[in-house]
Amino acid sequence: MNAPVDAALLHPQxxxxxxxxxPLLGTLVEIAAIGATAERVQAGIERAFQAVEMxxxxxxxxxxxxxxxxxxxxxxDRPVPVYEHTWRVLAAAREMAExxxxxxxxxxxxxxxxxxxxxxxxxxxxxxxxxxxxxxxxLPDNRVRLLRRLRIDVSGIAKGYAVDLAxxxxxxxxxxxxxxxxxxxxxxxxATTQTLHARHPGAPASIVxxxxxxxxxxxxxxxxxxxxRHRGRMITPLIHPHTREACGVERSVTVLAQDCMTADALTKxxxxxxxxxxxxxxxxxxxxxxxxxxxLTGGCRIFDSAATGQPGWRARWGVASDPGQARHx
Amino acid sequence: MSNLDRWLMIPxxxxxxxxxxxxxxxxxxxxxxxxxxxxxxxDQFVAKPVTLSAAQRSAIExxxxxxxxxxxxxxxxxxxxxxxxxxxxxxxxYGKHEFITYAxxxxxxxxxxxxxxxxxxxxxGGEVQNPKWRAQxxxxxxxxxxxxxxxxxxxxxxxxxCKHITDGVKRLLATxxxxxx
Numbered sequence: 015m016n017a018p019v020d021a022a023l024l025h026p027q028x029x030x031x032x033x034x035x036x037p038l039l040g041t042l043v044e045i046a047a048i049g050a051t052a053e054r055v056q057a058g059i060e061r062a063f064q065a066v067e068m069x070x071x072x073x074x075x076x077x078x079x080x081x082x083x084x085x086x087x088x089x090x091d092r093p094v095p096v097y098e099h100t101w102r103v104l105a106a107a108r109e110m111a112e113x114x115x116x117x118x119x120x121x122x123x124x125x126x127x128x129x130x131x132x133x134x135x136x137x138x139x140x141x142x143x144x145x146x147x148x149x150x151x152x153l154p155d156n157r158v159r160l161l162r163r164l165r166i167d168v169s170g171i172a173k174g175y176a177v178d179l180a181x182x183x184x185x186x187x188x189x190x191x192x193x194x195x196x197x198x199x200x201x202x203x204x205a206t207t208q209t210l211h212a213r214h215p216g217a218p219a220s221i222v223x224x225x226x227x228x229x230x231x232x233x234x235x236x237x238x239x240x241x242x243r244h245r246g247r248m249i250t251p252l253i254h255p256h257t258r259e260a261c262g263v264e265r266s267v268t269v270l271a272q273d274c275m276t277a278d279a280l281t282k283x284x285x286x287x288x289x290x291x292x293x294x295x296x297x298x299x300x301x302x303x304x305x306x307x308x309x310l311t312g313g314c315r316i317f318d319s320a321a322t323g324q325p326g327w328r329a330r331w332g333v334a335s336d337p338g339q340a341r342h343x
Numbered sequence: 344m345s346n347l348d349r350w351l352m353i354p355x356x357x358x359x360x361x362x363x364x365x366x367x368x369x370x371x372x373x374x375x376x377x378x379x380x381x382x383x384x385x386d387q388f389v390a391k392p393v394t395l396s397a398a399q400r401s402a403i404e405x406x407x408x409x410x411x412x413x414x415x416x417x418x419x420x421x422x423x424x425x426x427x428x429x430x431x432x433x434x435x436x437y438g439k440h441e442f443i444t445y446a447x448x449x450x451x452x453x454x455x456x457x458x459x460x461x462x463x464x465x466x467x468g469g470e471v472q473n474p475k476w477r478a479q480x481x482x483x484x485x486x487x488x489x490x491x492x493x494x495x496x497x498x499x500x501x502x503x504x505c506k507h508i509t510d511g512v513k514r515l516l517a518t519x520x521x522x523x524x
Contacts, residue, residue: 034380035371035460037445037505042463044369056380198499210497219440219465221498222358234499268499288351304351312360321355 041197047189058187062180069176093157101156110279111147117286119147119255123167131251174278201231201274215266216307231274235281236266271300368464381448385421407517409510436507
């Protein structure tokens with residue numbers, strides 16, 4: 015996934031820049047690239063969109079003929095062969111589940127259906143209500159078997175994989191720099207440093223600057239646009255796998271990592287249990303920034319897993335510097 | 344308590360409300376650029392605007408299950424060497440917070456050949472500019488002109504769902520059948 019950035023990319027070449035967007039993966043996918051000629055850039059962006067469309071087709075919970083739907087329909091009765099890309103995402107999901115002691119779990123799909131975040135499929139077999147990620151068996155030759163009657167949903171990780179794949183397509187097309195942003199799961203490559211912004215969890219139409227990024231990935235999970243009312247309370251599709259309770263809507267979590275799939279999955283771990291997440295973030299060499307609305311001032315409190323309290327840590331991690339009027343509690 | 348969860352005790356940074364900017368508006372493609380992207384081989388686009396009759400509007404609504412808000416259809420016929428190769432349709436959808444201009448290419452069989460977003464705007468009082476505070480983060484000097492789409496491009500955080508566009512495409516396909524075919 016992580017092709018080393020070519021040394022040539024470190025010296026910015028003047029080039030042609032294009033930016034396009036399409037609705038995919040249930041959000042707006044934005045792809046920008048810089049390359050030698052307009053034709054090559056448009057072809058590179060086209061290739062990157064095709065990569066995203068492929069992930070959308072293979073891993074959609076909504077589409078009846080996706081790999082995910084075939085697993086949900088048949089994999090309890092017999093092993094279901096899946097495409098290589100689906101296999102990679104399932105293997106990464108398993109690795110994340112193991113590393114986080116089940117704080118990341120793709121078997122929360124039935125809870126999401128109950129809460130109205132995922133559609134009902136009339137032809138999926140009944141679930142037993144038992145089992146978790148450990149009961150998704152990955153067999154040789156890219157076959158998948160469910161050891162319990164459960165359902166999977168990979169939407170907490172597949173968007174990140176799609177972004178990684180699209181970035182690889184841009185690099186393979188010879189682009190000197192590029193950016194893919196799938197509704198907040200984003201990855202950059204190239205020579206320039208760019209500021210990453212996140213939405214203010216208390217006022218999502220406003221954005222706040224977070225960090226400087228050059229190459230690497232970021233993913234943000236928050237409930238502001240996905241929340242819905244359920245039994246008198248606002249809930250999000252961010253489910254705690256152990257309690258199967260939906261997280262509240264007050265905070266947003268941004269994770270910075272080497273690749274977008276890792277960042278995407280880790281946001282769910284931090285949401286489920288920020289205190290437990292520290293060790294998992296360390297293991298994946300990732301960093302989390304948690305934004306909380308400050309209802310008193312209308313501002314925002316930013317918690318940073320890289321904050322060690324040592325002088326100079328801000329500069330080391332490239333955190334936006336203290337804007338003077340900030341008050342430390 | 345290990346020092347791994349120390350980060351949750353004290354905020355690393357407290358941003359005042361003034362440090363947030365309104366979210367964004369992006370122009371991705373002009374109409375001409377979108378035509379070229381969706382019909383790379385075409386050498387001519389002939390505007391064929393249509394005003395829908397009441398009968399056509401209700402036919403489109405019942406075929407697509409989507410409400411038709413305007414009788415105006417912005418359509419172009421794509422041509423290559425004088426021969427028609429398909430239709431280019433321009434449309435807008437309005438959500439709760441977003442305004443999206445998009446284009447759909449339909450081939451001569453009435454199948455979607457492709458689609459592109461031209462404009463995406465999240466409007467909350469429009470593009471309020473407050474370059475002063477932003478200068479302290481972006482390394483720009485106060486007084487530099489900031490273009491939102493140039494300076495603020497890496498927004499991590501969910502975009503609104505694109506369900507309205509999906510509905511819009513359904514409506515346009517039914518419009519093609521009712522008025523362009």
